[in-house]
Amino acid sequence: MTAPSSPITVALADDQVLVRAGLRALLQAQGIQVAFEADDGQALLDQLARTPVDVVLSDIRMPGLDGIGALEALRARGDRTPVLLLTTFDDADLLLRATEAGAQGFLLKDAAPEDLREAIARVAAGETLLQPVSTDPVRARYQFHQQDTPRETFSEKEVAILRLLAGGYSNKEIARSIFLAEGTVKNYVSTILEKLGTRDRTRAVLKAITLRII
Structure with missing residues (x-):
């Protein structure tokens, strides 16, 4: 009988306490372990230096050091931990900047729990997700002229x-x-x-x- 595999560990970064609480509950229900939470990019960087994780799940927009700034700093110090950024997909330029900075993927904030788990698992396995989980909200919120x-x-x-x-x-x-x-x-x-x-x-x-x- 094979031993069960270890749960995926995630660092959760978002400046809104209620959002973090909701995400933590969803992740734990999906069998994913939240190693720690951070309310901005700098706190995320500081804690990652002490506590390695499988995936970073971070909001793009945060006061102080935002998700992209934290990603750039992470890559600059040689940390290749996969980063999955949370977005409402209302600014394509931000997503392009994030990709160029080394993000492994994006996830819409209103993604279904099973989509959240799949995205984290795929990024943890080394995949890159350029397309958000659900495309309908993308089209509704961001239209080309x-x-x-x-x-x-x-x-x-x-x-x-x-x-x-x-x-x-x-x-x-x-x-x-x-x-x-x-x-x-x-x-x-x-x-x-x-x-x-x-x-x-x-x-x-x-x-x-x-x-x-x-």
Whole structure:
């Protein structure tokens, strides 16, 4: 009989006490252990230096040192702990900054408990989640202007590749998933970026979500 695996440990950072209490209750109900809580980015950094965890679950917006600032400081000191940022997805620029700073993913604050657990487990396992759990709130809260709408349509294969990009898959992993050569996938990705008028995969995914392409 195999021994049960250890629970995932999480550091929880949010400046609102009630939000932290709610998240702690949800996490514990999902079998995830909250190692400690912090009410700002600096407190998070200080406690992480003493108490390592599997995943950091942090709000983006906090007074003082915010979630992105804490992430940048964490990476600057060589700490590679996966960071999952909580967001209402009302500011795409913040998400792009967070990705560039080294965030492993984003989670909508109104995500369902089972989605919360899945996202944390996937990030703890080394995956990257560029697409928030639920896309409907994304589209409702953040709309591109009409002139941002791509003029060209997307094939089923391009949509499939976009969805895999949103899941953080590499070109090689996408190639294996849909039985294409890696070079062919690279060409598809280049075409997708061109059609969306974006210069990188992250921006392409964010724009594709808001435009209801994926």
